[in-house]
Amino acid sequence: MPRLLSVLFPLLLASVSAHALDNAQALALVQGEPDARIAALNQAVLSADAPTVTLLKALNEDAVRVSGGQVWIVDGAQAHNAVTGQTAALPAEAEEVMLNNRLRGELDTALAALKLFSPRAEERLAAAQALAKAPSEARLALLDKALAQETEAPLRDAMQLARAAALLSSENAGNRIQAAHDLALAQSPAIELLLNERIAIEPDATVKGALAAALHKVREGLAWGERLGALFTGLSLGSILLLVALGLAITYGLMGVINMAHGELMMIGAYATWLVQLGFRKYLPAAAFDYYLLAALPLAFSAAAGAGALMERLVLRWLYGRPLETLLATWGISLVLMQTVRSLFGAQNVGVENPAWMSGGLPLLSNLSLPFNRLYIILFAALVLAGVALMIQRTRLGLFVRGVTQNRRMAACMGVNTARIDTYAFALGSGIAGLAGCALSQVGNVGPDLGQNYIVDAFLVVVVGGVGQLAGSVYAALGLGLVNKLLEGVVGAVLAKIAVLLFIIVFIQKRPQGIFAMKGRSAES
Template structure:
């Protein structure tokens, strides 16, 4: 580690291990300022609760044996030796001390992590080590973080001028952690000019954090909108184009999610660990085909006998949804199952101090866009899409032209069901997978399709993204429950004023 040469003494070890907590923390900070490898090892033992004390001696316990922390010699553990008790304050000081000892690491990431940990537990006694690390630091990002650590450490200095300079310096930081630190100091500060500087810094940070909050709200809205879009795209075919009120649509999403879970298990059990990250790629076609197959069976077995009878279709598909839920409970159990994110979907993209965009959400937004493009191409540019549009617009004429309308109905319903399966595959990456997964999205999906305009894919996109962003902005202002109510009221008013949705169906039959 390259620590300064200063041997741990018996008195230092005793002062750190026993006595009043504040005195122990002070002794710990002094030892860290000029620590050697033995000091680092003793601090690690303290963190691991592997230290015992008597009235005049300290022992480090390792493999059921006692050792002297200074010399490393094995000792006989007296019967009256007691465990060292570390309260929350002492544990926080130990974590900060370990972070301080990592400032000399050769790894930039380790030094940055150490500097961030020290920033959360600033202490003026660590300034010599921070100053030394600053003088040797070559990485600009780590150096900037260490500058903040130095300012945070001086914020509680006995010297008024140092506190004033620190308060002004921290105002340049655009971090919620800095704001919290300044607010804590503001409650303790007695000097009026220092208070004014702290308040000005807090106001400056608030101004910069507002943009981060807005970016978070917009991204969360787009993320929610992409989920609603995936859930509603399949419904845009089965309900929007075919006019079938399919209450089992949520369960088709559930089947896609469980298909993803099954593929995860196959990759875990049968393939090397290095291949696990590819399970999600393999799960996409499997989820589509599984839900499409169930949808085709549902259409051929039940729905084809109920076309033109919406109430009977609604009741039949609702009953089927209950049957599918119970089937899944019988096979996989009633409890939620765990679906892991692949390594390449973990973590996030940091834009600002208070803005981190999760990779799994970013991937779902991209995935929703790709599914939308593929569906638009299929409906608008292929022979199957032409037949689907012909059958939904005028079934008798399409039949007269030689189109097998019954087969096209099955293909269209299977397509809508398969897209629901893709939605379930995506949802498995951001939430729990259970028998009730689809129930959370079925109502919202219908609202998106109706608001966008029945049979209009463009309207479905606008409605999904619009409702997602609107919901998140209201949620930040009024809370999740009131946001849901407000969005529902908005949809009701919108449909009253414009019953045909955002985009009305054009054509003679629609205008007649």
């Protein structure tokens, strides 16, 4: 690492100073009282050359020894003089350099500060952010030099912020007031913490008032990030509930089947995604792994749809018109499916990784970053909804499904094979549940109990939205997701859940048909 630094930093440090490290300065960095060593460190950073940086890095790695008034850097089996670079055998009497926590913290900050002159913009930004979190008036000269050279506006803003934070430790009250005014413009959790800490130790009442005003303004800005974050979280939860409930809206709305195994159909889709991931990792090149999710989608749909078709043909077709018996039958099937998964894959959760394009997030504010995986799930839910709506409204199968939903007897009289439509519709709803399981594998754990966490919420969405109504499911899913997350920020998760359930109970009492009532002869009879 010392050799790497000696190659990386010479050109950029030449722009800071032409100063050369001498033996007295090297000894001042490694010997003496902490305050004196910190003062020497601050001075060394202001006029650092490549040997100085190499010495500081070696200090941070505990690779420095002192012997006979000389400072040595140990690099494997070799040692070389920190000032002259001369290689020699390490003297037997060489002593280790002691660093306490305070010195280590100052050393880390100093090394970060040197990156203010890095040719890479991201390193300069990281250095400015590190200095803002650990401000010191001793860094002002270094920040001023960096600001004089910086041309990119975002980086200049970050350096100005670090400079204002450093001024908070100034002995001049006017400087501290100016720093408070500058920091009020930065809406960052780190600045909020910094202002809180400074208010606690500020002796001047005028300065304390300026700091309090700045803190209030910072908190107002952060509050917007928290509100937007809550809205996004609610929208994300609503999209997940929509995916989960969409298939249930089709099966429950068409056949009146209370499918308690709907969650396990989601589980099948999630495990199908996991198996595809294993296959990509084992049999395909590493570069292909980022595309495993695209291959998992049709497999998750097919696996869940096939399981749903078997359920309908073997069990449910004999129970139409008896909803309580379908509830008991599908509950038993759900237990069988969960135990089958435990026997095949184990009771523990399995890991499903996000592809590279779903990792990370989109930063909007200092305290708000939108995760890519949830953004893609929102988009995916919208695409699935659009696909189902087009299928219902524009295809022959959709026409038959609507006909059977509105008046089964009349559809049969018109030559529609209602039994076959029941199987197709149930397979479609089950396949959508498999797609929901594929999506859920990207945001949560995949295990035998996956479906149990969502089945109740899915039924609530269907009932509140109106049985068999896609538009109602959209409104109900997004509404319940947003209300639940907004209430969580006020009363907590448990009370928010109770409040939502009470609201649903009252709503169903007042409007038992849901947001949108079913239309047709069957709804009137």
